[in-house]
Amino acid sequence: MTETTPPRPTVAVIGGGYAGFKAAKALDDIADVTLVDPSDSFLHNVASWRALVEPEWVDRIFLPYDRLLHRGRFVQDRAVAVDGREVTLASGARLEPDYLILATGSSYPFPAKSDETRTTVAQARFRDAHQELRSAKRVLLVGAGPAGLELAGEIKSAFPDKHVTLVDAGPDILPGRFDQALRDELRAQLDKLGIELKLGSALDELPDVPPATAGPVSVTTASGERIDADIWYRCFGVTVRTDYLRGALADVRDDRGYVRVDDQLRVVGQDRVFAIGDVSTADVKMAGMASGQAELVAGNLRTLITGEGQTTAYVAPGPMILVPLGPDGGAGMLPWIEGVAGPEAASEIKGRGMLVDTYSAQFDAPPASERA
Ligand SMILES: Cc1cc2nc3c(=O)[nH]c(=O)nc-3n(C[C@H](O)[C@H](O)[C@H](O)COP(=O)(O)OP(=O)(O)OC[C@H]3O[C@@H](n4cnc5c(N)ncnc54)[C@H](O)[C@@H]3O)c2cc1C
Numbered sequence: 001m002t003e004t005t006p007p008r009p010t011v012a013v014i015g016g017g018y019a020g021f022k023a024a025k026a027l028d029d030i031a032d033v034t035l036v037d038p039s040d041s042f043l044h045n046v047a048s049w050r051a052l053v054e055p056e057w058v059d060r061i062f063l064p065y066d067r068l069l070h071r072g073r074f075v076q077d078r079a080v081a082v083d084g085r086e087v088t089l090a091s092g093a094r095l096e097p098d099y100l101i102l103a104t105g106s107s108y109p110f111p112a113k114s115d116e117t118r119t120t121v122a123q124a125r126f127r128d129a130h131q132e133l134r135s136a137k138r139v140l141l142v143g144a145g146p147a148g149l150e151l152a153g154e155i156k157s158a159f160p161d162k163h164v165t166l167v168d169a170g171p172d173i174l175p176g177r178f179d180q181a182l183r184d185e186l187r188a189q190l191d192k193l194g195i196e197l198k199l200g201s202a203l204d205e206l207p208d209v210p211p212a213t214a215g216p217v218s219v220t221t222a223s224g225e226r227i228d229a230d231i232w233y234r235c236f237g238v239t240v241r242t243d244y245l246r247g248a249l250a251d252v253r254d255d256r257g258y259v260r261v262d263d264q265l266r267v268v269g270q271d272r273v274f275a276i277g278d279v280s281t282a283d284v285k286m287a288g289m290a291s292g293q294a295e296l297v298a299g300n301l302r303t304l305i306t307g308e309g310q311t312t313a314y315v316a317p318g319p320m321i322l323v324p325l326g327p328d329g330g331a332g333m334l335p336w337i338e339g340v341a342g343p344e345a346a347s348e349i350k351g352r353g354m355l356v357d358t359y360s361a362q363f364d365a366p367p368a369s370e371r372a
Contacts, residue, residue, distance in 0.1 A: 008032045009305055012087060012097035014079045015241075016042055016065055019277025019290035020103030025068055025362065026298035030305055033072030034095060036087075040076055041065060041119045042363065045112060046287055047354035049151045050327075051126055052111050052133060053158035058126045060356050062119045063363035076117070079104070083247030085273060099272050099301055102259060103294070106238040106278040106285065109211050112147060132214045136230035137162060140217055142206065143236030144168035144199065145175060146323050149186060150330075151235055156193040157326025164195045165227055167219075169202035176284070177319040178333055185331040185340045186323060193325065201225070207232050238278060238285050249273070254281055263313035265297050283316045292317065324351030 009031050013024040016037035024035040041062040051057040065074040077089040082102070087095040107113055111129045116122035133139070139155055141148045144166050152166050166173075173190075174183050190197060201221040209215035209232070217229040240257045252259050252267050259275040260268045261282055267273045274297045276282070277290035293314060300311040322332030322341065330346030337345060357367045 009098040010034070011099045011101065011301065012036065012095045013101045013103055014082065014087065015103035015105055015277075015279075016068075016074070017103060017105040017277060017290065018287040019105065019279075019294045020101065021065075021068060021362070022291050022294035023101050023103065023276060023298045024072060026295065027301060028069045028072045030302055031072075031099070033069060034075055034097065035065065035069065035072065036075045036077050036079060036089065036095075037065065038076065038078040038090075038117045039114075039119070039122075040117065042068075042359075043114055043122070044354075044356060044359045045108075045114075047356055048112050049147075049154045050354050052129055052151075053154045055127050055130045057354075057356075058123050060360075061354075062123060063359060063365050064119070065363070067364040068362070079244045081246045082244050082249055084249065084270065099304075100274070101297060102242075102267070102273065102275040102279055103277050103290075104241040104244075104279050105290075106240045108147075108238065109234045111212060112235075129212050132212060132231060134159075135214050138229040138231075139164045140207070140219070140227060140229035140232040141166045141235050142168075142203065142232060143234065144170065144173040144197070145236060146321060148233075148235030149173060149190070149323050149325065151233055152190065152195045153193065153323075153325025153329055156195055157329070160194075165198060165229065166190070166195055167198040167201075167203060167221065167227065169200070169222075171200045173197070173199070174321075174323070176321075178321060179340065181340050182321075182331055182333050185342065186325070189325050189329050189331065189343065193329070198225070198227070206234070240279055242279060264300055264311055265293055265314055282314055286321075288320070289317070322346055322350050324354075327351045 011031040012034045013020045024033050041064045044061045047061045051061050077091050080090050081088040085100045114122045201223040204220045207217045211234045214231050217232045220226050258281045261275050261280045265274050267275050276293040278285045283289040296314045303309045303311050324330035324346050328347050329343045332341040334341050
């Protein structure tokens with residue numbers, strides 16, 4: 001009698017962003033993985049601002065899904081209804097995997113993230129956005145968190161003659177559990193770059209022209225100051241994407257829309273449905289955390305599938321960040337560097353290459369130097 005191999009369990013991963021692609025890839029050898037995303041390529045949005053100011057980067061930040069998985073399959077589609085482990089896609093196709101991972105992340109105004117499903121269309125929009133920025137002399141950035149700071153640094157590094165104003169209602173830059181020394185270092189560098197900061201006074205209203213589009217911008221702060229610009233960018237707000245939750249999953253969101261998870265990142269009340277990355281309540285909304293959560297869930301599923309080892313709980317790594325200000329500047333807080341990581345570290349670890357080669361390798365794509 002011949003022994004038959006038991007069928008491999010099925011895993012569906014909904015959303016191929018930083019969390020989803022990582023989980024899908026990590027399980028490719030042990031399960032029948034289906035990765036679903038509406039777009040034909042992963043957008044490495046950590047480098048979006050660089051591609052906005054330097055269009056030769058546009059081709060490098062889109063990484064096609066077609067070579068990500070060796071055994072599993074990529075399905076270009078969108079989940080429109082998910083109830084327990086039953087998934088309905090926009091095409092009408094249905095999935096009912098043994099394990100389901102929700103990783104649909106969040107949206108952010110273009111060009112930080114993109115909702116285009118075809119790479120060529122998204123890339124054309126990036127190039128158009130570059131032309132819009134080029135034509136503007138005065139740039140207004142609303143939001144002095146990491147996205148706003150990075151964009152300010154990118155614009156001033158690429159176009160030193162543009163006037164950049166960064167406004168925020170908060171009293172200081174970079175909210176969050178970061179050392180004040182980091183804010184001080186970043187502010188000193190912003191000052192040196194000639195970026196004008198207007199903190200501690202909210203705008204009465206957001207500009208009435210769309211963001212990232214050249215057009216006369218005129219706003220007033222609560223303290224009565226008027227700011228005029230030729231273009232503006234919205235650099236705040238994460239809009240979580242969970243509109244497909246139905247039935248057994250209809251009530252799993254907290255009051256901000258995030259999917260509530262337990263310490264192993266299982267959706268509350270579910271033993272085989274997980275939520276990772278920006279979509280979940282597990283941690284702060286960063287690609288690094290999304291990636292760590294994907295590794296945790298993939299490791300736990302491997303344990304459950306093989307019966308070897310023990311599952312573990314997610315432990316939030318604590319505050320860490322690296323904010324490049326252009327290719328050569330910036331600062332951060334990293335666990336392996338004592339005190340503030342300065343511009344050299346920011347440039348070497350992130351600012352110069354924007355981690356493009358790291359992500360290209362994951363997608364089996366050539367390094368940036370061999371592409372556009
Ligand atoms: C400009 C900018 C710079 C940033 N820089 C950094 C940084 O330097 N470091 C850092 O750690 N973090 C950074 N972040 C934050 C980081 O981008 C997010 O935390 C990260 O994208 C979260 O990954 P995710 O996989 O959870 O979600 P996402 O990256 O948002 O991916 C979700 C995926 O799900 C897909 N999807 C959505 N709805 C559906 C559906 N219904 N069906 C199927 N698929 C769906 C989307 O197409 C998308 O591909 C930055 C964010 C921005 C905007």
